[in-house]
Amino acid sequence: METALEVSNTIGGYFPLHCTGKNDYYPNLIKLNTSRNALGYIIHLKKYTKVYIPYFTCDVMLEPLKRLKIPYQFYKIDAQLEPIIDFEIGKNECLLYNxxxxxxxxxxxRLSKLIDNVIIDNAQAFFSKPVVNIDTFYSCRKFFGVPDGAYLxxxxxxxxxxxxxISEGxxxxxxxxxxHGIESSYINFMENEKALTNLGPRTMSKLTHTILCNIDYEFAKQTRIDNFNFLHxxxxxxxxxxxxxxxxxxPMFYPLLISKPGVKRDLIENKIFTPTYWPNVFNWTTENMLEYKLARDLVPLPIDHRYGLDDMNHMLTKLKI
Ligand SMILES: Cc1ncc(COP(=O)(O)O)c(C=O)c1O
Incomplete structure (x- = not known):
């Protein structure tokens, strides 16, 4: 472990923010600024010449492909949300799976055993440990209060x-x-998301890493399990x-898939905010595709460490289904 002198080059003076924890959940993984850059890192080092990417994913994953000028091809998923592999994956090509x-x-x-060059996107699965020898990445801010950060x-x-x-800004x-509350800072959140667009690959900032080392991971993990099981x-x-x-x-949230318009709107009226995964899917697909339906009808209910079973019950009373 580094000494205080090695970390800050000084002894004494004023106190910085009190973050002295040492709980790094993935101490042996590479620390980067974003998970899209983790994908770029893999493609660059493995010299892949093409990437098969799901229609059902976030469009920021195209950023490293465009930057590195790597051709890509979309693939469909089935009702189990698993790839429909009706194409040949070449020796220097890879398949990205969420x-x-x-x-x-x-x-x-299963895919890791079946396909040679598979890359696992665990951005929605922080607590899912990587399979040995399989290229895998995580995006920290999807699970915790940090502005950036990825493990690879x-x-x-x-x-x-x-x-x-440097993530101070x-x-x-x-x-x-x-x-001031979540709502009044939403605009700041959007600005931060924008600031990550086309941000080049860097290692994770000290600030983000420091905050990550102060999280009670077991509590966060167990709360999600309890809330998820209750909702299910x-x-x-x-x-x-x-x-x-x-x-x-x-999991990241409870995925309620329901073919009934207006469910999200009713929740919003009660200040329960559920995102759309992912708005870009409407542009990439057609209405008859499963991916389009998932983007339209999925209601991702929050289950994270901020909430307990009373909150889950409250959410259920506001769900008009
Ligand atoms: C499934 C998935 N993977 C990766 C990303 C990108 O993560 P990051 O913002 O850390 O690059 C996103 C969205 O931001 C996502 O939804």
Whole structure:
């Protein structure tokens, strides 16, 4: 472990923010600024010549492909949210698969055995440990109050030389929301998301890493499991998702798939905010595709460490289904 002198080059003086924890959840993984840059890192070192990418994903994943001028091809998923592989993956090509919602760890493991060059996007699955030797990345701010940060496991000893990121200027929504609330700082949040666009690959900032080292991961993980299981016990009968949910996963949210317009709008009227995964999918697909339906009808209910079963009950009373 580094000494105080090694960390800050000084002894004494005023106190910085009190973040002295040492809980790095993935101490052996590479620390980067964003997960899209983790994808770029893999493609660069593995010299892939083409990437198969799901229609059902976030468009920022195209940023590194465009930057590195790597051709890509979209693929469809089935009702289990697993790839329909009706194409040949060449020796120098790779397939990117999302561990959707944090509930597709078993599919990720199966694919890792089946396909040579698979890359697992665990942005929605922070607590899903990487499969040995399989290139895998995580995006920290999807699970915790940090503005950026990603972890990467890559199956090579080669490393890229990168500058360290400085994320001090991207904290306004995280700090403001404590005094002023989530809603009044939403604009700051959007600005931060914009600031990450086309941000080049860097290693994770010290500030982000420091905050990550102060999280009670076991509490965060268990709260998600408890909230998820509670919602599932109440909503499984109406949920149109057609695969079995694993018992032990600690997912990003509860994925309620429901073909009824207006569910999200009713929730918003009650100040329950659920995102759309992902708006770009409407541009990439047509109405008859499953991916389009998922983007339209998925209601991702929050289950994170800020909430307990009373909050889950409250949410259920506001769900008009
Ligand atoms: C599934 C998924 N993977 C990756 C990303 C990109 O993560 P980052 O912002 O850390 O690059 C996103 C969205 O931001 C996402 O939804």
């Amino acid at each position: 561990n959707y919602f944090g509930l597709k760890e078993n599919a990720a493991k 496991q890559i199956n090579t000893n080669e490393r890229m030389e990168l500058e360290i990121d 991207r904290f306004s929504h995280l700090i403001r929301s404590i005094d 016990s109440k909503l499984s009968a109406v949920n149109e998702i057609s695969f079995e949910f694993p018992d032990s996963a600690s």
